[in-house]
Amino acid sequence: QTVVTQEPSFSVSPGGTVTLTCGLSSGSVSTSYYPSWYQQTPGQAPRTLVYNTDTRSSGVPDRFSGSILGNKAALTITGAQAEDESDYHCLLYMDSGIWVFGGGTKLTVL
Amino acid sequence: EVQLVASGGGLVQSGGSLRLSCAASGFTFSSYWMHWVRQAPGKGLEWVSCIKSDYSTTYADSVKGRFTISRDNAKNTLYLQVNSLRDEDTAVYYCARDLAYTFDYWGQGTHVTVSS
Numbered sequence: 001q002t003v004v005t006q007e008p009s010f011s012v013s014p015g016g017t018v019t020l021t022c023g024l025s026s027g028s029v030s031t032s033y034y035p036s037w038y039q040q041t042p043g044q045a046p047r048t049l050v051y052n053t054d055t056r057s058s059g060v061p062d063r064f065s066g067s068i069l070g071n072k073a074a075l076t077i078t079g080a081q082a083e084d085e086s087d088y089h090c091l092l093y094m095d096s097g098i099w100v101f102g103g104g105t106k107l108t109v110l
Numbered sequence: 111e112v113q114l115v116a117s118g119g120g121l122v123q124s125g126g127s128l129r130l131s132c133a134a135s136g137f138t139f140s141s142y143w144m145h146w147v148r149q150a151p152g153k154g155l156e157w158v159s160c161i162k163s164d165y166s167t168t169y170a171d172s173v174k175g176r177f178t179i180s181r182d183n184a185k186n187t188l189y190l191q192v193n194s195l196r197d198e199d200t201a202v203y204y205c206a207r208d209l210a211y212t213f214d215y216w217g218q219g220t221h222v223t224v225s226s
Contacts, residue, residue, distance in 0.1 A: 001171070036212035038155070045204055045219055046147075046155065051212035089155050093211040097160060097168035099145070104154035 002026065004092055006102035012080045012109055020105050021072040022090030028071035033092040035073035037066060040087045040104075049088075050075060077107075085109040112136040112215045116205050119220030126195050126224075132188040132205030132217055140183040143208035146190045148201035149219075156201075159190065160208070173199075195224045 003025035012018035022035055029035060031053045038046035048057040050066035053073065063079045073092070077084055090102040118130040130146070146158040159169045159179040167179050178191040188205050200223050206213035 034211035038213075040155075045216040046213075047216075048212065048214050051214065052210050057214065087154075091155075091157070091212065097162075097166075098170070099157040099160070099211075101147075101155040101157060 002094060002100060004090065004100045004102040006088075006090055006105045008103065009106045009108070012077070012084075012107065014080060014082060014109055016080050017076065017078045018080060018107065019069070019074050019076045020088055020090075020107070021069065021074050022092070022102050023072040024092075029068065029073045029092065031068065033073070033094070035066065035068075036091045037064075037073075037075045038089045038091065039084075040089060046089060080109050082109050112207070114205050114207065114215055114217035116203065116217040116220040119203060119222045121223045121225060122195055124195060124197060124224055124226040127191070127193045128195070128222060130190040130192065130203055130205075130220055130222070132190075134186045134188065134205075134207075137207070139181075139186040144179075144181060144188045145206045145208060145213060146177075146179060146188075147204045147206055147213070147216075148199075148222075149204070150198070150201040153201075158203070161188070192222070195222075197224050197226055200224045 005023045036051040037049045040046045054066040115133045143162045161179045176194045180189045202219040204219045205217040207215040
């Protein structure tokens with residue numbers, strides 16, 4: 001069974017840059033997996049940040065950007081702000097109509 | 111404005127059943143694939159099921175054979191029939207709209223608690 005991997009936690013200083021990654025237990029992530037990224041604060045529904053690897057959702061600040069870095073999908077926050085402290089989830093489309101989320105990354109801004 | 115309003119959750123005994131609903135508005139419901147996603151307490155998100163605009167369906171292995179996704183385009187409503195519930199099905203269940211193999215709009219979630 002394919003496992004989607006994310007860093008369990010990450011820390012960034014205010015104004016700093018952080019890159020979260022989304023990989024596969026076996027193989028490389030490519031644009032064919034249509035990687036997407038979601039932000040979630042406690043008690044709230046997820047919010048879509050980036051889809052189709054690098055397309056920002058409407059209203060998402062341009063400090064959030066998506067890409068493929070090496071064999072993983074990546075979400076980079078450039079100029080992190082206090083309100084970016086959240087859980088971040090990546091999602092991959094596995095073909096055959098199956099989607100798989102990563103375990104999520106808890107981002108701390110301090 | 112796109113809105114997805116999930117309902118139907120509650121407290122149910124192990125082995126029991128529920129039908130979750132998701133009322134959609136603000137878009138042409140029949141044209142979109144729709145999904146159910148769940149989140150167990152303190153855990154990450156888990157994709158559960160998808161129904162395409164042609165009514166074809168797919169499921170995560172963890173729910174296959176127990177859960178059934180359906181849609182009523184006349185009522186702009188998505189459903190999830192959840193049967194043979196287990197403790198590990200306790201979660202917040204979200205409905206979400208599909209856009210290019212991603213989820214662009216999410217409902218607020220409905221809580222399902224399975225008690226043994």
